[in-house]
Amino acid sequence: MTTVGDAPRRTSFVDRADAGRRLAEELAFLKEEEPVVLALPRGGVPVGSEVARSLGAPLDVIVVRKLGVPFQPELGFGAIGEGGIRLLDRSLIRQARLTPEDIAAVEMKEREELDRRVRLYRGKRPPADVVGRTVVIVDDGLATGSTARVAVQVVRAMGARRIVLAVPVAPPEAVPDLEAGVDRVVTVITPSPFSGVGQWYEDFSQTSDDEVAALLSQAGAERPPRPAPMVRGRSGAVEIPVGGVGLEGFLDVPGGATGVVLFAHGSGSSRHSPRNQVTARSLRSHGFATLLFDLLTPAESTDRRNVFAIDLLADRLLAATRWLRAREDIGHLPRGYFGASTGAGAALRAAAASGNEVAAVVSRGGRPDLAGTKLAAVRCPTLLIVGGADVQVIECNRNAAAQLRCPWHLAIVPGATHLFEEPGALATVDRLAAAWFARHLVSPGPS
Numbered sequence: 001m002t003t004v005g006d007a008p009r010r011t012s013f014v015d016r017a018d019a020g021r022r023l024a025e026e027l028a029f030l031k032e033e034e035p036v037v038l039a040l041p042r043g044g045v046p047v048g049s050e051v052a053r054s055l056g057a058p059l060d061v062i063v064v065r066k067l068g069v070p071f072q073p074e075l076g077f078g079a080i081g082e083g084g085i086r087l088l089d090r091s092l093i094r095q096a097r098l099t100p101e102d103i104a105a106v107e108m109k110e111r112e113e114l115d116r117r118v119r120l121y122r123g124k125r126p127p128a129d130v131v132g133r134t135v136v137i138v139d140d141g142l143a144t145g146s147t148a149r150v151a152v153q154v155v156r157a158m159g160a161r162r163i164v165l166a167v168p169v170a171p172p173e174a175v176p177d178l179e180a181g182v183d184r185v186v187t188v189i190t191p192s193p194f195s196g197v198g199q200w201y202e203d204f205s206q207t208s209d210d211e212v213a214a215l216l217s218q219a220g221a222e223r224p225p226r227p228a229p230m231v232r233g234r235s236g237a238v239e240i241p242v243g244g245v246g247l248e249g250f251l252d253v254p255g256g257a258t259g260v261v262l263f264a265h266g267s268g269s270s271r272h273s274p275r276n277q278v279t280a281r282s283l284r285s286h287g288f289a290t291l292l293f294d295l296l297t298p299a300e301s302t303d304r305r306n307v308f309a310i311d312l313l314a315d316r317l318l319a320a321t322r323w324l325r326a327r328e329d330i331g332h333l334p335r336g337y338f339g340a341s342t343g344a345g346a347a348l349r350a351a352a353a354s355g356n357e358v359a360a361v362v363s364r365g366g367r368p369d370l371a372g373t374k375l376a377a378v379r380c381p382t383l384l385i386v387g388g389a390d391v392q393v394i395e396c397n398r399n400a401a402a403q404l405r406c407p408w409h410l411a412i413v414p415g416a417t418h419l420f421e422e423p424g425a426l427a428t429v430d431r432l433a434a435a436w437f438a439r440h441l442v443s444p445g446p447s
Helices: 016-026 028-033 044-055 090-096 100-122 146-157 172-179 209-222 274-285 310-325 342-351 368-377 391-401 425-440
Strands: 002-004 007-009 036-039 059-061 065-069 072-080 086-088 134-138 162-169 184-189 234-242 245-253 259-264 288-293 335-340 358-364 382-387 408-413
Touching: 016 028, 016 044, 016 162, 016 184, 028 044, 028 134, 036 044, 044 059, 044 134, 044 162, 044 209, 059 100, 059 209, 065 100, 065 146, 072 090, 072 100, 072 146, 086 146, 100 209, 134 146, 146 162, 146 172, 172 184, 234 288, 234 310, 245 310, 259 274, 259 310, 259 342, 274 288, 274 335, 274 425, 288 310, 310 335, 310 342, 310 368, 335 342, 335 425, 342 358, 342 368, 342 382, 358 425, 368 391, 382 391, 382 425, 391 408, 408 425
Parallel strands: 036 059, 036 134, 134 162, 162 184, 259 288, 259 335, 335 358, 358 382, 382 408
Antiparallel strands: 002 007, 065 072, 072 086, 234 245, 245 288
């Protein structure tokens, strides 16, 4: 028997394994979605192990580190995760008057600790692929929920399609706030008064690093990874049916492609754009398939108003995305958008659409501001590339970036104008785009 205040009660869980089995019962509805289970170390791993075993799902850790203000470490100005994921609270950084040097020093220290823990827990095994997947984030309980919120942000940045936060026990007042950031919160009990996570376990002894590593190793041995299907190379003209019209395009797929990039052309541009064709060739050399297609029919493109009809352009891009997803040869590959000029606004508006599983967006000399209020709904990592001499567009991009709630980066190419016609400018764009897609278009393969 254990007491909370003056009232005696029976402890709800024998230990973390018992809690995991009971939590797995509450998560049975997810089995058909073939989820990935990511556990917060250390205490969340024994719980997550039972959940993963019950769901037949892969198990991995989600290692995150808070970036604390140097003179007030408990106040987080950001967070980091694996794969270079970096989330910053720009408003708090300004309020705390942190310099770039301050930020870099804190991040370096926390990145070293994050990498140390990852090596300790996972060894040489690759991280679980979560792009486009349902991810269950598991811990042994919630107190304030601060670590879980950071984990949710990082997993969202990693490209998860749907996030479920699952814990055996949490205070009832914490659940509504957490529900705002995920697709669903699942708990076994939400007792009141709460007192603390450990009060609801008979055995709440500390989980060791060795135990975490052993559970992850065991899960990997029980569920060996299956190779993703090899993509055969092909190229040629295609016609994409959209609302009674056919949009002309070029689909080029290198052998063994690991992702596909859809191009959203800008004002007055088409699938024949020399700049976009150069970028597409660069991306294919890095193993990405490319789809260059016209967002407007020849008749529609004669009406200048259609060039700025962002809703129409975004709908066309979504239709092409659905068309790609339905293909048997490359439909399983993660997808990214490359938008130029007004096409960047359409790309971000499409990326914000509910249920769209785009993994990353790159904008070149773009007008992301044309996405309007939809910017705050974009969840995939977004790279904004602007020429250093393109002053007005730089300001448009900065204003748009301030509205984004996803991981983003503004890259300014020194001396470049709007069309990146200067020597080496377009090559710099292509290198930045390829690196961004290489980081974020990671194929999950079949589960």
